Amino acid sequence: xxxxxxxxxxxxxxxxxxxxxxxxxxxxxxxxxxxxxxxxxxxxxxxxxxxxxxxxxxxxxxxxxxxxxxxxxxxxxxxxxxxxxxxxxxxxxxxxxxxxxxxxxxxxxxxxxxxxxxxxxxxxxxxxxxxxxxxxxxxxxxxxxxxxxxxxxxxxxxxxxxxxxxxxxxxxxxxxxxxxxxxxxxxxxxxxxxxxxxxxxxxxxxxxxxxxxxxxxxxxxxxxxxxxxxxxxxxxxxxxxxxxx
Numbered sequence: 001x002x003x004x005x006x007x008x009x010x011x012x013x014x015x016x017x018x019x020x021x022x023x024x025x026x027x028x029x030x031x032x033x034x035x036x037x038x039x040x041x042x043x044x045x046x047x048x049x050x051x052x053x054x055x056x057x058x059x060x061x062x063x064x065x066x067x068x069x070x071x072x073x074x075x076x077x078x079x080x081x082x083x084x085x086x087x088x089x090x091x092x093x094x095x096x097x098x099x100x101x102x103x104x105x106x107x108x109x110x111x112x113x114x115x116x117x118x119x120x121x122x123x124x125x126x127x128x129x130x131x132x133x134x135x136x137x138x139x140x141x142x143x144x145x146x147x148x149x150x151x152x153x154x155x156x157x158x159x160x161x162x163x164x165x166x167x168x169x170x171x172x173x174x175x176x177x178x179x180x181x182x183x184x185x186x187x188x189x190x191x192x193x194x195x196x197x198x199x200x201x202x203x204x205x206x207x208x209x210x211x212x213x214x215x216x217x218x219x220x221x222x223x224x225x226x227x228x229x230x231x232x233x234x235x236x237x238x239x240x241x242x243x244x245x
């Protein structure tokens with residue numbers, strides 16, 4: 001087992017492409033996940049165990065939202081739990097690529113945890129609104145339900161786009177592989193509002209009911225707009241793949 005520095009260098013060479021990744025994930029979450037993956041490697045954790053650690057931090061933070069009255073201290077604790085859970089979510093894949101111990105079971109577990117956190121975090125906000133908030137009207141209770149719908153549909157549609165795209169893609173003949181397209185910094189900036197790590201930041205406002213509600217509502221609108229854009233883009237891409245086949 002090499003030194004931590006050696007492991008970190010190997011992890012840097014085992015990164016996924018930065019294409020389609022926001023600045024937060026590229027420069028904050030992935031580097032944090034790399035450090036956590038190196039630590040996990042040093043103590044002998046498996047990728048699936050790292051996924052479960054990610055779930056522990058995330059679901060603990062979600063439970064705090066649903067069960068504890070909002071305060072500034074709670075706001076920081078919830079944000080920290082969600083952010084650390086997200087970093088471990090990056091670490092499990094990096095560790096799997098480093099050790100070669102990834103597989104269908106690990107990918108399945110990772111997607112189950114991801115889907116569960118999207119459902120539970122918005123459900124927890126709904127419970128918090130109902131239990132603790134002095135809402136201007138009961139219609140605000142529909143906001144977390146709408147955000148939940150957008151988040152889950154984006155997740156499922158994106159996952160299907162990836163899997164169907166792989167199934168429909170034609171194999172590239174030997175010797176004709178093309179160079180990967182350059183990573184667009186403009187696109188990386190544009191994707192920031194849709195990044196889960198940026199979503200976690202809104203919980204730093206959780207100590208002020210009005211500020212959190214407005215920030216959460218603004219992100220819900222932005223995510224809904226991104227969903228429409230993603231659905232159109234993914235449909236066109238899959239239609240183009242069918243035409244090529």
